Amino acid sequence: MSKDTVSAPKPAAGTAAFSYDNVDHREPTGHGNSPAAWTTVFVMLLGALIMSIAFVIANTPIFIAGGVVMVVGLLVGFGMRKAGYGVGGSKLKNSGH
Template sequence: MSNASGSQSSTKAVVHGEDLGHGNSPAAWTCVFIMLIGALVSSIAFAIANSPIFWAGVVIIGIGLVVGWAMRRAGYGVGGSKLKNTH
């Protein structure tokens, strides 16, 4: 039997009890904080029609992504080696 939209159903089982982590880590929080600052800078620059400052805000958002990625690689992401409790 075919679906009217043309898509096929997935055969993967969904596990609802699995803990996803939701990104609660120093890497994620730092990434989001830096990106929010970049969005604020870009938003203000857009409102005052200042292109160079707008693009500086976009660059800050990119820096936030790189910092988050680097911190995750350094072990500060969800389940990272720096966050494991060894007591």
């Protein structure tokens, strides 16, 4: 086994330390904290729960229904984002009141 130390690769000459793989890490990425994101996660978790229970009781129609609930969760989240309830959406901006 080698006794060489392992270290992270050094940035190329002339590049800033905050940039790695052409990603600017100074900007916050956000974490999807919006009504659209939370609704999507909740509905998809519900679908996963339905699918898990159906798997345990070996019921194919209920398993498929759980998959449908998960797809509906994606569509609901997409629709809410387009309606302005996503991150930075028009419905979430503070109007100063």
